[in-house]
Amino acid sequence: MIPVTGFDGQKVAVLGLGRSGLAAARALREGGALPVCWDDNPDARAHAEDEGFACENLLQNNAFEGVATLIVSPGIPHLYPAPNPVVTAAQEAGVPVDNDIGLFFLSFAAPGWDEFDVPPKVVAVTGSNGKSTTAALIHHVLESVGRPTQIAGNIGRGALDLDPGVENEVVVLELSSYQTELARALTPDVAVFTNFSPDHLDRHGGIGGYFAAKRRLFSEGGPDRAVVGVDEAEGQFLAGQMAEGPGDRRLIRISAARKLTGPGWQIFARKGFLSEYRKSRQVGSIDLRAIPGLPGAHNHQNACAAYAVCRTLGLAPKVIEAGFKSFDGLPHRSQIIARHKDVTYVNDSKATNVDAAAKALSAFGKIRWICGGLEKEGGLDGLLAATGSVVKAYVIGREAAGFAMALKGVETEVCTTMSRAVERAMAEAEPGDVVLLAPAAASFDQYDNFEQRGDDFIAEVTSRL
Template sequence: MIPIRHLAGKEVALFGLGGSGLATARALEAGGARVDVWDDSTERVAAAEEQGLAIIDLREADMSRYEALIVAPGVPLTHPQPHWVVVRAQEAGVSVIGDIELFVNEREATCPEAAFVAITGTNGKSTTTALISHLLSECGMDVQMGGNIGRPVLDLESLSEDSVYVIEVSSYQIDLAPSLAPDIGVLLNLSPDHLDRHGDMDHYASIKERVVKAARLAVVGVDDEMSAAIAQRLMDRDQAVECISCQNAVETGVYAQNGHVYEVFEGEGVEVVDLSSSNSLRGSHNGQNAAAAIAVCGALGLELEEISGALLSFPGLAHRMKPVAQAGNVLFVNDSKATNAEAAAHALAAFDRIYWIAGGRAKAGGISSLQSYFPKVVRAYLIGEAAEEFEQQLGGAVGAQKFGSLEAAVEAAARDAGQDACEEAVVLLSPGCASFDQFQNFEIRGDAFESAAIAAAQVLKDEGTR
């Protein structure tokens, strides 16, 4: 863990006892702070008490005695209304921050030489974070990856000038980190998201902008208007900026076109890598992710030849367009993280002959926005509560069949794909739905798909050898 020593001897309140909250409490205590914890969940309070944490009902505590209130990212600061614990802290003049702010302040106080990369964006931030970490690790660097992906930031190894801390940050976490100033800040893109929490798009964008606003180097996607405007503002004040794009060439930075990624040197694009042979980085959106990773790793001293080789060995992120099995020309791809239509669009755009497994608990609008991709779908295999709705939205443009279980859908899709004579047939789980009707979360749904896919692939292999 990363002990928070800059608060040694101070009294701190902590609200929110999920995974990151517990890690934060342990890090504060390890650094010498006295920590009082609370949660709206009685079950979480009881579990924390069993672990020996000091339980104080913050509804009744004297908030003025605390140096700070640390809250979980899900605790609202402004919209739809401030959480009661935030109101109590603000009335007492106590700062309200999160674990990312603690990390930032501890690094500044004890180990400012530790390299720090912060990544955000509406889409693609987890893949980009994992890709940057993979490239650095493959090239021999000690990488600590965490934040909004995997391990809580304060659960990473102790700060060291020999390590690179690659941290994914959500808008919720940024909102609680007023001192955020990474060595390299990455803003991939902006589109409407979490507006119930942030009020409107302008406020949401202003929060995301903080990741690059105080960074020594800002890596900014310029394929949407709001992000492009942010990049321009930074350049107007002579901040170091690398632009990235998956649509057009850029004057400075890295861009992707038709599966090829180029870095600009002296006004000319020099090819870094051809991603067409990478199953895990298909699609134009992954061109943007790769462009961001190239810009970051180049700034950290890696050579283009090192970066190129490591890119092609990236295994992909679990449940995000990840190839999980193959039998002959049939590829099985787990995109369980695609819990809405916009996310599913990336996977549908990346393949040409798709045996599409979709459904679950539908989001507003269902899959009606995906009509332009229907010609790429050979057949649809529909599951869950949304099966009837999705069949109607397909409207006969795609042949569809409803199934009572994911496993049955995988078996049928594999059987049909196995009879396809094309160069590549893709059995794709990209549900466009939440998982909660049949699975506890998208990870469990994805694991179930992987197990069924491996079994179905083996059946195809066995049939091919007879």
């Protein structure tokens, strides 16, 4: 646990008692603060009370009297599409609003660090897609060379659940836009921007607000080194904002779409080969084609980002390559779950938006595609160009018929349930086919989260093999 500093003896309100909220309450108490907690869910309140936390309705009159700050869990809106009433009450009372990531950066550095020859570093990874894989890949490579490392944030543990830093350690944080948009402190040593595509637009008031939330990690944080994917206009703009000149080595540009040139530090992947250039000269390369845990161009982009971070941390290209080769990938992200009668079954339930699904589709040929769910703002037109390898789509979800109609030019079958979709895809699959779950939609119409959806796919496949 990272004890939160700066609030000793002060009352701090905590709104939302899920993983990050409870971790924040524990860390605040450990640091001497007096947490006052609230969640609309009575079961969540009961859990907190079992741990000895006081729960008080933060909408009661004078609830914020004497409160130093309000800590808000990531899923709770503070501005768009409308602020949570508790957030509004805090702001009207003049109480600052923060989140667990802000508390982490405020509190991670400890007095004992003065005795370290090499103090801990923090790598923070954001972007629209590939954050989890990139963060996990960095963490895996560091583990493979025996360097102390922990991973948290939007993956694994809450940031404040981490152990205090030790000498030469690297903490890897995956940060969503919900986390970066509100944190009052953002000071990573290395910040990563993987890529950008529209997502969570209602929460951020449009695409500009979504990009602004991502950009805060760089503009507010001032990282010692920035790794920026430049395959979209937003990434190019961000790279331009971070660099003081063409040869500024504090910026590493990455791409999975084209060769990068220029006097600066560039890392790109083309035709399955990763290349590192500095001052217009190649200084490192990796053949990514035979690495099973990193299939497809989108994973090659993740590999470029992870490679850049590991090079920043002093690892040699061959050492990084060895780490890549032992990486098995993450559950629900291009996860190969079975091969049977020359048919491959792949779980990419994390492909919850159009861009992520398009990248999953581009990684394979002859696809029996299971898709559908709670469609996100913007529709499916941006996905159609990537459907050339789709033999047939098997559509799930409560609005499966409407989703199928939007897949113009693709043969579809309305299945509604995962069970029916898997049954039909397996019955029609031929040798060489890939049965791919890449929903291009949120899961909440049928499942609690994308993990549960992916687990259902795995269970349905394995029960039929």
